[in-house]
Amino acid sequence: xxxxxxxxxxxxxxxxxxxxxxxxxxxxxxxxxxxxxxxxxxxxxxxxxxxxxxxxxxxxxxxxxxxxxxxxxxxxxxxxxxxxxxxxxxxxxxxxxxxxxxxxxxxxxxxxxxxxxxxxxxxxxxxxxxxxxxxxxxxxxxxxxxxxxxxxxxxxxxxxxxxxxxxxxxxxxxxxxxxxxxxxxxxxxxxxxxxxxxxxxxxxxxxxxxxxxxxxxxxxxxxx
Numbered sequence: 130x131x132x133x134x135x136x137x138x139x140x141x142x143x144x145x146x147x148x149x150x151x152x153x154x155x156x157x158x159x160x161x162x163x164x165x166x167x168x169x170x171x172x173x174x175x176x177x178x179x180x181x182x183x184x185x186x187x188x189x190x191x192x193x194x195x196x197x198x199x200x201x202x203x204x205x206x207x208x209x210x211x212x213x214x215x216x217x218x219x220x221x222x223x224x225x226x227x228x229x230x231x232x233x234x235x236x237x238x239x240x241x242x243x244x245x246x247x248x249x250x251x252x253x254x255x256x257x258x259x260x261x262x263x264x265x266x267x268x269x270x271x272x273x274x275x276x277x278x279x280x281x282x283x284x285x286x287x288x289x290x291x292x293x294x295x296x297x298x299x300x301x302x303x304x305x306x307x308x309x310x311x312x313x314x315x316x317x318x319x320x321x322x323x324x325x326x327x328x329x330x331x332x333x334x335x336x337x338x339x340x341x342x343x344x345x346x347x348x349x350x351x352x353x
Contacts, residue, residue, distance in 0.1 A: 130156040130287065130318050131177060136186035138172050138342075146172040148342040150186070154320065156286070159313045161329050162322045164339035170322040173339065174289045177320065178210045179203050191286060208236055211280030211317075215292040217272050219264040219279075225251070226260040229279045236283065250278040254308060270301035274308065281312060288312065290321040294328065302328060 136150040147169045154160055162170050175181045176188050179195045188195045191209060198206060220228050226247055233243045251257040254274040264272055273293055280288060290309065294302035306328060313319045323329060329336060338346040 130154055130158070130191060131320075132187075132189040133176070134187045134189075136176065136183045136188060138169075138176065138181065139184045145342050147176075147183075150342075150344060152337065152344065152347070154318065156318055157313070157316055159310070159319045159332075159334045160321070161332070161334055161336045162320055162339065163324070163326075163329065163336060167341075168339040169342040170339055171291060172342075174212075174291055174320065174322060177287065177289060178212060179206055204236075208283055209286045211283070211285040211288040213273070213276045213280050213288065213290040213293045215295045217264070217276050219272060219275060221264050224261050224263060225256060225267070225275055228264065228275060229282050232279060233282055246282050246284075250282050253281075253311075254278045268301075269297050270304060273297065273305055277305070277308060277312070281317070286318060288317050288319045290319065292322055292324065294323070294325060299327075303331075306332060 131154040133150045133152045136147055137145070138147040139145050150173070162173060164170055172181070176183060176195070177190055179198060182196045190206065193206060195206065220231060223231065229247045229250060230243045233246060238246070247260070248257065251260055254277055256271060256274055256278065259267065259271065264275060267275065276293070294305050297305065302325065309319060309321065336346070336348045337344060
């Protein structure tokens with residue numbers, strides 16, 4: 130599903146964000162991406178959804194070399210990738226329902242398809258009863274569930290989550306994790322950047338550790 134071959138990423142300020150990254154993430158895997166601030170986790174995720182391109186090396190996502198992808202085809206790649214951010218990025222002047230339907234309208238879904246998909250994902254995350262509520266009236270956990278619902282409304286092949294539980298209490302964090310596990314079981318490949326060691330240990334999933342832009346440990350392959 131996702132392959133990186135000798136990937137390097139340098140930024141204009143001469144910071145080497147990633148150095149010689151080689152990894153294969155299979156369809157349906159759940160992978161934790163861990164490491165200290167500045168280790169390269171966000172850069173890694175940006176490469177997957179083609180927010181940036183590698184300075185050197187190849188990034189293959191669902192058979193597509195993202196560096197060679199023409200700008201006009203980027204939206205089609207991203208239709209298969211859902212993204213959940215730590216800071217929510219919700220539309221606070223719109224309802225829960227409208228937050229989810231907005232993205233579906235953007236890709237040309239019909240009104241019938243939108244109604245069906247929004248109902249489906251709201252039931253999945255347990256927010257169907259809040260569909261007419263504005264996000265600022267939701268708890269932090271409910272806002273994150275809304276972000277997840279929005280990200281999976283188009284049934285993406287890949288879900289990228291960047292510290293989705295970083296602002297939540299332990300009980301709510303685990304509730305979010307159980308939701309992500311359920312989505313993963315349904316076949317979605319998930320990569321989750323996280324600092325929460327206790328939760329990662331409890332989850333017992335594949336862990337890829339980055340440090341100074343390099344993979345220094347991969348529980349599927351051991352320590353480098």
